[in-house]
Amino acid sequence: xxxxxxxxxxxxxxxxxxxxxxxxxxxxxxxxxxxxxxxxxxxxxxxxxxxxxxxxxxxxxxxxxxxxxxxxxxxxxxxxxxxxxxxxxxxxxxxxxxxxxxxxxxxxxxxxxxxxxxxxxxxxxxxxxxxxxxxxxxxxxxxxxxxxxxxxxxxxxxxxxxxxxxxxxxxxxxxxxxxxxxxxxxxxxxxxxxxxxx
Amino acid sequence: xxxxxxxxxxxxxxxxxxxxxxxxxxxxxxxxxxxxxxxxxxxxxxxxxxxxxxxxxxxxxxxxxxxxxxxxxxxxxxxxxxxxxxxxxxxxxxxxxxxxxxxxxxxxxxxxxxxxxxxxxxxxxxxxxxxxxxxxxxxxxxxxxxxxxxxxxxxxxxxxxxxxxxxxxxxxxxxxxxxxxxxxxxxxxxxxxxxxxxxxxxxxxxxxxxxxxxxxxxxxxxxxxxxxxxxxxxxxxxxxxxxxxxxxxxxxxxxxxxxxxxxxxxxxxxxxxxxxxxxxxxxxxxxxxxxxxxxxxxxxxxxxxxxxxxxxxxxxxxxxxxxxxxxxxxxxxxxxxxxxxxxxxxxxxxxxxxxxxxxxxxxxxxxxxxxxxxxxxxxxxxxxxxxxxxxxxxxxxxxxxxxxxxxxxxxxxxxxxxxxxxxxxxxxxxxxxxxxxxxxxxxxxxxxxxxxxxxxxxxxxxxxx
Numbered sequence: 001x002x003x004x005x006x007x008x009x010x011x012x013x014x015x016x017x018x019x020x021x022x023x024x025x026x027x028x029x030x031x032x033x034x035x036x037x038x039x040x041x042x043x044x045x046x047x048x049x050x051x052x053x054x055x056x057x058x059x060x061x062x063x064x065x066x067x068x069x070x071x072x073x074x075x076x077x078x079x080x081x082x083x084x085x086x087x088x089x090x091x092x093x094x095x096x097x098x099x100x101x102x103x104x105x106x107x108x109x110x111x112x113x114x115x116x117x118x119x120x121x122x123x124x125x126x127x128x129x130x131x132x133x134x135x136x137x138x139x140x141x142x143x144x145x146x147x148x149x150x151x152x153x154x155x156x157x158x159x160x161x162x163x164x165x166x167x168x169x170x171x172x173x174x175x176x177x178x179x180x181x182x183x184x185x186x187x188x189x190x191x192x193x194x195x196x197x198x
Numbered sequence: 199x200x201x202x203x204x205x206x207x208x209x210x211x212x213x214x215x216x217x218x219x220x221x222x223x224x225x226x227x228x229x230x231x232x233x234x235x236x237x238x239x240x241x242x243x244x245x246x247x248x249x250x251x252x253x254x255x256x257x258x259x260x261x262x263x264x265x266x267x268x269x270x271x272x273x274x275x276x277x278x279x280x281x282x283x284x285x286x287x288x289x290x291x292x293x294x295x296x297x298x299x300x301x302x303x304x305x306x307x308x309x310x311x312x313x314x315x316x317x318x319x320x321x322x323x324x325x326x327x328x329x330x331x332x333x334x335x336x337x338x339x340x341x342x343x344x345x346x347x348x349x350x351x352x353x354x355x356x357x358x359x360x361x362x363x364x365x366x367x368x369x370x371x372x373x374x375x376x377x378x379x380x381x382x383x384x385x386x387x388x389x390x391x392x393x394x395x396x397x398x399x400x401x402x403x404x405x406x407x408x409x410x411x412x413x414x415x416x417x418x419x420x421x422x423x424x425x426x427x428x429x430x431x432x433x434x435x436x437x438x439x440x441x442x443x444x445x446x447x448x449x450x451x452x453x454x455x456x457x458x459x460x461x462x463x464x465x466x467x468x469x470x471x472x473x474x475x476x477x478x479x480x481x482x483x484x485x486x487x488x489x490x491x492x493x494x495x496x497x498x499x500x501x502x503x504x505x506x507x508x509x510x511x512x513x514x515x516x517x518x519x520x521x522x523x524x525x526x527x528x529x530x531x532x533x534x535x536x537x538x539x540x541x542x543x544x545x546x547x548x549x550x551x552x553x554x555x556x557x558x559x560x561x562x563x564x565x566x567x568x569x570x571x572x573x574x575x576x577x578x579x580x581x582x583x584x585x586x587x588x589x590x591x592x593x594x595x596x597x598x599x600x601x602x603x604x605x606x607x608x609x610x611x612x613x614x615x616x617x618x619x620x621x622x623x624x625x626x627x628x629x630x631x632x633x634x635x636x637x638x639x640x641x642x643x644x645x646x647x648x649x650x651x652x653x654x655x656x657x658x659x660x661x662x663x
Binding site for chain 2: 015016017018020022023026027028030031032033034035045068069070073074075076077078079081096098099100103104107108156157158169170172173174176177179180183184187188189190191192193194195197198
């Protein structure tokens with residue numbers, strides 16, 4: 001995973017709540033067997049509308065998505081995270097993320113930052129009136145800054161460290177694999193197995 | 199102080215716990231399907247890793263597969279490639295798979311319970327958010343993303359932060375015609391699509407105890423629609439009777455050991471939940487969604503709400519957008535809404551009891567000429583069972599289509615899709631924009647409401663017939 005320490009870029013407002021993962025990437029786009037090439041499916045239904053924020057020229061090069069509450073609800077598809085990354089997003093800001101989406105984003109290296117809804121509203125106003133505004137998201141200092149404003153955000157230390165070091169979660173677990181083996185030796189005999197087939 | 203059921207199962211599965219880090223949790227069962235696994239297997243190959251426990255892993259083909267002509271090659275080449283990739287990966291890594299045409303094939307959350315590999319006290323994961331279904335057995339079961347699928351394949355564990363616990367207490371008696379689907383739709387309407395974020399839900403109370411296993415699965419299945427990764431119901435005699443005798447259920451001395459352990463899987467009397475919610479089953483009525491998220495639901499007897507009546511600006515905006523998408527006007531009685539398609543199936547309501555209850559309403563009658571009724575059993579076994587009971591004839595004689603098993607129109611990944619502007623009453627779990635086909639409009643309902651709607655042509659309950 002690529003390290004994430006700090007990112008500066010312009011941002012696009014998405015003034016909608018409950019943007020579910022079927023909206024982020026519809027099921028028909030989930031048939032690829034790679035982690036790339038999902039950018040065309042990102043917000044596929046809405047992209048047909050010229051008024052949709054992502055289609056507006058002033059937001060074309062945005063790398064930060066400023067979303068409404070409950071972003072990423074629904075399906076567990078990590079393809080939603082890949083689609084956002086494939087399109088060029090590095091950060092999503094929202095007041096609430098769905099659990100699975102947030103977990104997936106933290107595994108794949110897309111930074112999801114929780115800010116209070118009133119701060120999100122202020123950022124929306126700023127980037128709607130001045131789309132060229134640069135927003136800096138700093139994981140080291142745990143802050144979001146733009147136009148003279150700095151907002152602190154919370155993230156657990158473990159996830160922050162893993163993102164900043166770009167560490168592979170599976171590799172970290174392998175450092176504890178002896179404990180996994182010990183656990184397996186003590187598992188109850190009645191626990192089901194899928195093999196042999198009965 | 200006592201522990202909640204979720205806390206007990208969690209504690210039993212902690213491999214390693216370090217302050218300031220997530221707990222490393224052991225996973226008892228990993229279910230796999232074609233959509234969320236190919237990139238995970240690729241990751242294993244790239245890192246030269248194996249599947250640690252093929253004997254705790256099982257795959258089935260469900261999301262992508264056609265429900266017609268299943269003896270022919272899959273027509274869509276992209277779908278075919280994804281299914282073929284799963285078959286190749288399972289062969290390469292030694293994972294058991296039930297492919298299209300196999301009698302054990304079906305929706306992954308229908309297959310697990312019917313094989314008896316879903317049991318109380320387990321941790322169960324799958325790259326699918328409706329894994330919460332298995333919580334009906336008193337298992338801690340939740341959906342994961344593809345990175346986590348790879349993690350479980352490689353290590354049989356997951357690093358996880360312990361969730362908070364919420365009790366959903368449902369006491370009283372359901373009225374005739376009211377089902378567990380109506381309970382969960384009412385719960386989601388009450389707490390909202392984000393209400394369960396960060397929590398494991400435990401459904402409790404006399405109305406839950408009175409439900410069959412299949413009805414309990416419907417409730418736990420939709421926990422994710424309230425934002426909760428997992429939903430649980432403590433196992434009881436209903437659970438034990440259901441598991442006993444299933445192919446992978448414990449037997450002999452193991453059964454006694456298992457049963458003794460399962461009986462400990464209850465929330466202690468002195469345990470406290472982080473949050474508690476109360477519903478009275480006597481007050482519940484058949485429910486239907488009017489909007490584009492599962493929290494936008496109302497009793498069928500009511501009318502489409504007016505967005506102006508929502509005080510919260512986010513809810514108001516969401517309602518405005520939903521009504522525009524759904525092409526509905528405020529004040530329209532829900533029962534006057536005409537539908538074009540009725541979908542009976544999915545991991546929410548594609549089990550044998552669902553088909554039986556719908557067939558009972560439909561038996562000897564004809565569906566409205568203005569619509570199509572698609573009946574898609576949740577698994578090949580469910581289909582066979584239904585056929586042995588003559589349910590296929592009931593549906594076919596009424597003018598319905600009787601299909602083979604899969605996720606089908608729940609998410610429209612296979613050819614079973616709504617056309618733009620088409621309106622459906624669906625026993626599935628999500629009414630998101632375009633979920634069942636681009637431009638399609640979905641009203642979530644119970645199997646009983648689906649059946650009555652199919653006969654009448656407008657959203658209806660059996661009492662309206």
